[in-house]
Amino acid sequence: MARIYEPLNDEAKAYIQSNPRLKLDNYFFGSVCKNGHNFPGTERSIRREENGSCIHCLRERAEQWRKEKPEEVKESRDRHRRENIDILRLRQRERYANNVLGRKDRAKQAWLKKKEELKTLYEQHPELKQEQLARHRDYYRRNKGRYKKYSKRKILRRLAAITNKQAVS
Numbered sequence: 043m044a045r046i047y048e049p050l051n052d053e054a055k056a057y058i059q060s061n062p063r064l065k066l067d068n069y070f071f072g073s074v075c076k077n078g079h080n081f082p083g084t085e086r087s088i089r090r091e092e093n094g095s096c097i098h099c100l101r102e103r104a105e106q107w108r109k110e111k112p113e114e115v116k117e118s119r120d121r122h123r124r125e126n127i128d129i130l131r132l133r134q135r136e137r138y139a140n141n142v143l144g145r146k147d148r149a150k151q152a153w154l155k156k157k158e159e160l161k162t163l164y165e166q167h168p169e170l171k172q173e174q175l176a177r178h179r180d181y182y183r184r185n186k187g188r189y190k191k192y193s194k195r196k197i198l199r200r201l202a203a204i205t206n207k208q209a210v211s
């Protein structure tokens with residue numbers, strides 16, 4: 043039987059592109075694999091350029107491997123990490139730098155939302171607010187040592203030092 047080698051249709055392209063880790067150039071439409079993974083609406087399987095493997099078969103095999111041999115999976119992941127530590131660190135740093143604003147923003151939004159929810163809750167149930175305050179007081183009493191460095195006196199002294207310095211210069 044002649045080997046089928048066709049370009050992907052738009053749906054299959056969209057499917058590949060929905061996963062940012064997959065490269066469109068690496069896939070083509072081939073004959074339906076022996077496990078019958080035809081792409082919806084076609085008589086074709088999405089296969090890998092390099093070896094012709096069906097993308098869904100590969101995924102199933104990887105899934106099975108993860109389930110059956112968790113130690114081997116961990117070992118292989120650790121080895122990969124060791125061998126590629128430099129590039130991985132670099133990539134991580136890049137991701138972090140690109141994302142830092144987004145992350146702060148999301149954290150802030152989440153906190154504001156929570157604050158709003160708590161406010162409504164406390165308005166409806168003032169006794170909960172009292173309980174919360176009592177819990178705070180109790181926690182403070184039990185952990186007094188931790189808050190020494192934030193004591194009012196110390197903060198005032200630090201402020202005075204700063205304003206003195208500004209006055210001198």
Ligand SMILES: [Zn+2]
Pocket residue numbers: 075076077078079087096097098099100
């Ligand atoms: Zn398959």
